Amino acid sequence: MEDNSTNRVRRPLKVVIHGDENFQTPWTNGGGHKVFDPDSVAAARVRFQGVVRDIAAHFEDRFLKSENARGVARVVLKKEARAKSYRPTALFKDNTCPIIGYDDFGTLLVGMSKSRVEKLVERFAQTSDVVTAAVSTIQSIEPYIATPPDWEADLHRGDFVKLRIFNHGDEKVNAAIKEDLDAVVKKLGIDIPEELDYAESLRIYKVRCKSKSQLEKLASFYGTQSVAEFMEFGDYCEGKRTFVGPSEFEFPSVDSSAPVVGLLDSGVSSSVKGLEDWVVGRDDEDVPEVDRDYEHGTFIAGLLVAGKELNDKHPGFPAERCRIFDAIVMPKGGTNEFLLLQSIRRVVEAHGEIRVWNLSSNLRNKTCSLEAFSPFAMALDELQAKNKCIIVCSAGNFSVPLRKFPPSDPDSAYDRVSPPAENVLGVTVGSVAHVDSKTAFVRKGQPSPFSRKGPGSGYIQKPDVCHYGGNCEASGECAGLGVKSCYVDGRVFYWIGTSFSAPLVANTLAHLMANDGMSTNLAKALLIHSAVRNTPRINKSNFNYIGYGVPGPLTGITTCESWSATLIFETTMIPSKRRYDHTDFPLPKCLMKGNGFNGEITMTLVCDPFLNPRAGAEYCRTNIKASIGVQGEPNLDGYIGQERKINPLPRELHGQYENDLVKTGQKWNAVKVYRQRCKELAISGDWGVRLDVSYRDDHERVPQDFALVVTISDPEEKAPVYDMVEQMLTENARWNVRDLKVENKLPQRTKIRR
Numbered sequence: 001m002e003d004n005s006t007n008r009v010r011r012p013l014k015v016v017i018h019g020d021e022n023f024q025t026p027w028t029n030g031g032g033h034k035v036f037d038p039d040s041v042a043a044a045r046v047r048f049q050g051v052v053r054d055i056a057a058h059f060e061d062r063f064l065k066s067e068n069a070r071g072v073a074r075v076v077l078k079k080e081a082r083a084k085s086y087r088p089t090a091l092f093k094d095n096t097c098p099i100i101g102y103d104d105f106g107t108l109l110v111g112m113s114k115s116r117v118e119k120l121v122e123r124f125a126q127t128s129d130v131v132t133a134a135v136s137t138i139q140s141i142e143p144y145i146a147t148p149p150d151w152e153a154d155l156h157r158g159d160f161v162k163l164r165i166f167n168h169g170d171e172k173v174n175a176a177i178k179e180d181l182d183a184v185v186k187k188l189g190i191d192i193p194e195e196l197d198y199a200e201s202l203r204i205y206k207v208r209c210k211s212k213s214q215l216e217k218l219a220s221f222y223g224t225q226s227v228a229e230f231m232e233f234g235d236y237c238e239g240k241r242t243f244v245g246p247s248e249f250e251f252p253s254v255d256s257s258a259p260v261v262g263l264l265d266s267g268v269s270s271s272v273k274g275l276e277d278w279v280v281g282r283d284d285e286d287v288p289e290v291d292r293d294y295e296h297g298t299f300i301a302g303l304l305v306a307g308k309e310l311n312d313k314h315p316g317f318p319a320e321r322c323r324i325f326d327a328i329v330m331p332k333g334g335t336n337e338f339l340l341l342q343s344i345r346r347v348v349e350a351h352g353e354i355r356v357w358n359l360s361s362n363l364r365n366k367t368c369s370l371e372a373f374s375p376f377a378m379a380l381d382e383l384q385a386k387n388k389c390i391i392v393c394s395a396g397n398f399s400v401p402l403r404k405f406p407p408s409d410p411d412s413a414y415d416r417v418s419p420p421a422e423n424v425l426g427v428t429v430g431s432v433a434h435v436d437s438k439t440a441f442v443r444k445g446q447p448s449p450f451s452r453k454g455p456g457s458g459y460i461q462k463p464d465v466c467h468y469g470g471n472c473e474a475s476g477e478c479a480g481l482g483v484k485s486c487y488v489d490g491r492v493f494y495w496i497g498t499s500f501s502a503p504l505v506a507n508t509l510a511h512l513m514a515n516d517g518m519s520t521n522l523a524k525a526l527l528i529h530s531a532v533r534n535t536p537r538i539n540k541s542n543f544n545y546i547g548y549g550v551p552g553p554l555t556g557i558t559t560c561e562s563w564s565a566t567l568i569f570e571t572t573m574i575p576s577k578r579r580y581d582h583t584d585f586p587l588p589k590c591l592m593k594g595n596g597f598n599g600e601i602t603m604t605l606v607c608d609p610f611l612n613p614r615a616g617a618e619y620c621r622t623n624i625k626a627s628i629g630v631q632g633e634p635n636l637d638g639y640i641g642q643e644r645k646i647n648p649l650p651r652e653l654h655g656q657y658e659n660d661l662v663k664t665g666q667k668w669n670a671v672k673v674y675r676q677r678c679k680e681l682a683i684s685g686d687w688g689v690r691l692d693v694s695y696r697d698d699h700e701r702v703p704q705d706f707a708l709v710v711t712i713s714d715p716e717e718k719a720p721v722y723d724m725v726e727q728m729l730t731e732n733a734r735w736n737v738r739d740l741k742v743e744n745k746l747p748q749r750t751k752i753r754r
Contacts, residue, residue, distance in 0.1 A: 011562070011565075011722045012560070013558065013566045013740040014568065014729065014738070014739065015567075015570070016582065016736070017737060017738060019736070022571075022581055025577050026578055034086065036081050036136040036137060038136070040136075044136070049125065051142075052112075052141065055142070055143045058071065059143070062222050063113065067115065069180070070113055070166070070168055070177065070222075070223075071144075071222055072100070072110065072112065072222075072225075073097070074103060074108070075107065075138060075140075076107050076139045076140045077106040077138060078106075082105065086133075086137050088137050088138060090123075091131065092108065092120075093123075096116055096123050097116050098110065099111075100166065103371075103616045104617050107616070109616075111168050111173075145220065149161070149215070149228055151212040151215055160208050160209075161207050161208075161215065161218070161227050161228065162229065162230050162338075163227055164226045164375070165205070166225050167203050169614075177222075180221075184218070185207065191208055193207045196338055198338075199378045199379045199381070200382060202378065202614075204375060215227065230336050230337055231337045233335055233336075233362070234333070234334030234335075240478060240479075241495055242478065242493060242494045243492070243493040245491070248490030248491060249306070249309075249310060250273065251274030251278065251302075251305055255321055258322055258323045259322055259323070260323045261323075261354075261356050261358055262324075262348070262351060262358070263326055263327060264327050264329050264358060265326075265327070265361070266292065266295070267284065268297050268301040268326045269297075269489075275490075278305045278322075280323045280324065280325055281326070282327075283350070284328040286339075286342075286343040287328045291332060292331065293331075295488055297326070297330075298485075300502075301324050303485050303503045306321065307485070307504055310486070311434075317504060319553065320508070321507075322507050322510050327343075327347040329343035341379055344359070345379070345383055356389065356390050356392065356506050356510040357390070357391045358392050360503070361499075362397070362419065362498075363419050366418055366419065367415075367418055368418065368419055368422040369457055370455070370617075371457070371458070371617040372616060374457070377421075378613045380423040380425075384423075389520070391425075391426040392502050392505055392509060393426050394497070395463040395498045398414065398415050398450055399450060404449070405447050406541060410541070410544075415452050416453060416454070421456060422457040422460065422462055424460060424609065424619070425608055427465065428456070428463040429498060429505045430453070430466035430547060431450070431451035431467065431501040432445060432467070433448050433471035433481070434468035437480065440473060441474055448470060448496065448498075450469075450498075451469060451501075458620060459662050460668075460670070461547060461666060464547045465548050466531075466546045466547055467551070468500075469483060469497055469501035480494070483495060485500070505527070508527060512526055512527065515742050519707065521608055522606075522707040525708070528548045528604050529604035529711070530551045530552045531548045531552070532673050534550055535549025538649055540650050548673055561717070563713060563714040563719055563721050563722070565712050565713075565722045566711045567711075568709055568740060569689065569691075569707070569709075570705075572703050573624075573693050573703065575695075575702070578692060578693045579692050581690050584687075584734050586712070586725045587683065587712070588719070588725050590714070590720055590724050591714060592683070596681055599719075600711075600712075601628060601678070601711070601713075602673070602675045602710070603626060603628065604673050605672045605674075605691070606671050607707075609621060609670050610695075610700055610704070618696055621695060622693060622702075622704050623668045623669075623694050624693050625672075626674065626708055627674075627689075628644075628645060628646045629642050629644045629690075630642065630645065630684065630686065630687060631687070631690065642690045643685075646674045648665075648666065677715055691708065
């Protein structure tokens with residue numbers, strides 16, 4: 001665990017400067033085309049020819065109307081054939097029936113037209129090695145038919161529904177489908193659908209259905225990908241509020257150099273003495289005064305300004321303060337998902353100077369789908385990428401039943417994270433208890449009994465980190481156990497929820513990103529790296545609940561103690577040179593005993609992967625693997641060509657097939673952590689740092705940014721690691737480093753709208 005003392009000499013982190021020699025084109029095995037279950041291929045070839053013709057007959061009415069008409073088929077691959085290198089692209093091509101997207105893991109969406117169906121049938125009949133291998137990967141092919149929501153359970157008479165239609169990547173085809181959709185709804189007596197701006201390449205419309213029959217016919221339309229109800233968002237928290245006393249909390253004077261956090265919430269009360277002074281600007285355009293309830297936003301604002309003092313100077317709460325831009329986007333009682341998205345997008349785009357936003361709002365009693373990302377989450381990813389900012393999201397809360405720890409049912413689904421917690425580019429925050437009592441539901445340091453767990457969509461690890469959101473008794477009573485902050489009149493009270501762990505993380509991130517030139521990748525990497533080093537045990541049993549743990553103090557994130565040294569690798573890999581290499585990794589002699597290494601190495605990798613909303617569960621399209629170990633060829637660790645010495649965290653996560661690597665091996669995750677405490681680890685060969693990038697589709701090869709943070713430390717906190725590593729870097733011509741600058745910028749100037 002990181003030492004939290006502040007009276008020791010701190011040393012700067014070292015940023016590695018790269019040269020052309022560090023980038024290479026990776027060596028690959030090559031080889032033939034793998035055939036799965038060879039004895040069944042001949043029969044499968046004939047069977048799938050018939051299936052393709054049957055699917056064409058299913059869409060025949062549409063095919064007769066226009067050359068641009070398209071049906072969609074689901075092609076399900078065998079479990080063992082779902083790696084990208086086995087994809088049956090030899091069958092499904094632009095001149096046959098192209099792949100237009102993805103659904104669940106291992107399920108391709110294929111666009112079909114009358115003129116191309118026979119070409120696909122002919123392709124199946126070919127006996128070349130490449131076609132034979134492609135046929136052997138397929139488990140089934142079937143027409144795509146959307147499932148409507150339950151009319152009685154999910155919708156009310158006259159409700160609007162969220163209609164998503166397929167994007168074929170062809171303007172003429174897309175226009176023809178929309179024209180047919182308009183004709184269908186007109187025939188059904190439904191108003192023309194209104195197109196909604198979620199994210200690029202998502203074709204989503206708002207449609208009012210007045211009957212179950214209309215809903216079912218809309219779902220059966222050949223261009224429909226999905227029909228769903230619009231979700232309601234709210235600032236939902238748990239626990240029974242208990243006031244500490246009648247007196248008001250006295251906030252400190254404003255620090256004009258403090259960074260600004262954009263608070264996307266219900267608004268900050270102007271009646272709290274001293275708190276309003278920390279509000280540098282306000283946007284209240286979308287929520288009229290009559291629809292506001294300042295309670296939730298005010299509580300969060302208090303934590304951003306003085307969370308440590310409000311909570312009895314607990315050592316785990318951030319000591320830093322943030323100023324606040326008050327974006328009032330949440331009316332009392334909640335709001336429709338698209339209205340909320342419009343407000344968030346407008347405010348964030350108008351304030352590009354704000355780099356960290358706090359969004360403590362989730363869908364109530366709704367969980368993320370493991371094999372589909374919500375349009376709302378994908379829209380937030382697009383917004384963050386375009387504005388180079390980070391949105392800190394709460395993981396969400398649940399109340400019935402509260403969860404003990406360790407849980408009696410770790411495989412339960414009811415307590416999975418809630419949208420938009422599954423967004424990839426933001427930071428999602430769970431909650432742990434900072435205090436306990438004889439009657440508390442969980443012990444101090446354990447996941448809070450209401451905090452939702454991971455994984456998120458695509459089996460991406462969420463929450464990323466956790467912080468203090470409180471504890472409670474079985475009744476929900478949280479007096480003495482919850483987090484403390486301010487009511488709208490300034491009184492202090494206890495409350496619980498991941499809504500209140502999120503701003504503690506936003507606080508730290510804002511201070512990191514106030515440093516000139518700090519990228520979102522590096523800020524996230526430093527934050528998560530700190531959480532890992534600040535959390536003694538992260539294992540399979542607690543990983544889904546706490547992520548990578550609770551971040552440590554800011555000073556410990558941006559500087560080193562004498563017994564540790566931290567290196568930062570941050571650059572871009574281009575498609576033609578998809579490998580990064582740095583040899584002569586500095587293992588200090590003070591941690592060597594004979595030929596054995598006795599120390600700890602922790603490394604945290606963060607990237608901003610290429611994201612494709614049309615790709616379903618395979619939304620993340622790039623993957624980076626990192627390794628520290630003995631370099632060499634041929635490939636010793638997959639395609640990375642290196643004998644790994646530092647293992648992924650948690651070590652229990654592994655897999656054989658692509659499905660397993662995605663679900664338990666963190667493949668395609670934007671965040672990966674590796675950690676090893678070594679005892680008498682034999683050192684041989686040339687140790688180095690190596691990273692490889694791979695792509696789910698060769699057509700999507702783009703330059704890939706990443707940040708890798710590596711710390712070498714003495715677990716006993718005694719050896720002069722920093723000085724020795726610094727000397728080794730100075731004396732080795734292969735290394736060129738500089739100190740990480742942590743001077744803050746000038747105060748942020750924020751447009752004020754009152």
